[in-house]
Amino acid sequence: MSELRKSERRREEVSTRVRLPGKVMATRNAILESAARQLRTRPFRDLTIGSVMRDAGYSRSAFYQYFADLHDLMDTLLDGVKGGIIEAARPWLTEDGDPVDDLRSSLAGLVGVGRESGVILRAVADAASTDARLENVWETFLASFDDVVAARIAKDQAKGLTPGFDPHPVARALNRMDAALLIEHFGRRRDVGGEALHSALVQIWLSTLYPTRSPDLRDGPSFDPPRETGSRPGHESNRKKETE
Secondary structure, eight states: OOHHHHHHHHHHHHHHHSOOOHHHHHHHHHHHHHHHHHHTTSOGGGOOHHHHHHHHTSOHHHHTTTOSSHHHHHHHHHHHHHHHHHHHHHHHHTTOSOHHHHHHHHHHHHHHHHHHHHHHHHHHHHHHTTOHHHHHHHHHHHHTTHHHHHHHHHHHHHTTSSOOSOHHHHHHHHHHHHHHHHHHHHSSOSOSOOHHHHHHHHHHHHHHHOGGGOOOGGGSOOOOOOOOOOSOTTOOSSOOOOOO
């Protein structure tokens, strides 16, 4: 089984464990999925509560039972992406095994998250340039990974595994590079492979953090063809309309 497929299954297991009560979860997820679908073909500025709720199959008033406004909905979507990235990065961040192998696995997981959620990353990043609230949401999202990555780098520096540079600006640069590449690769479509992107990320991260162990990428993990995941695990596909 490829690293990418393994990472997808790990995210599915976590998503399945985190559940709200049945009907509440189904309605909330239907709204989130509707918004994500619409963001594939329109920017955030053209998104409306009415169009999201019509596509989701619920009344407009039901929206406000779950979200304060569209900005709140986008924040929730991005928070879900954040959870997926944290889970994907767990092999490397937990320091349980070989750092190079764990980093490879974590980056494969990151590519998998990008393939599922690149459209959300693109929508928020694009809107952030003209929307102050989403600018704050986007910057907070990016910054949320900097300290944990810098902390892992510092630990490897203490072990003599990583060169002695200031870990915080390097972590910041690597994280923002990841976001930009995920958006470029998956921001408008998800039916593309991730092998080339994974290989590029592995080369850059390893040459920066573990230069003496940078591998021949021809010996790296292979990837299965991309597949449509459909509704995310834990999301109910059969839903009843709510009345106002």
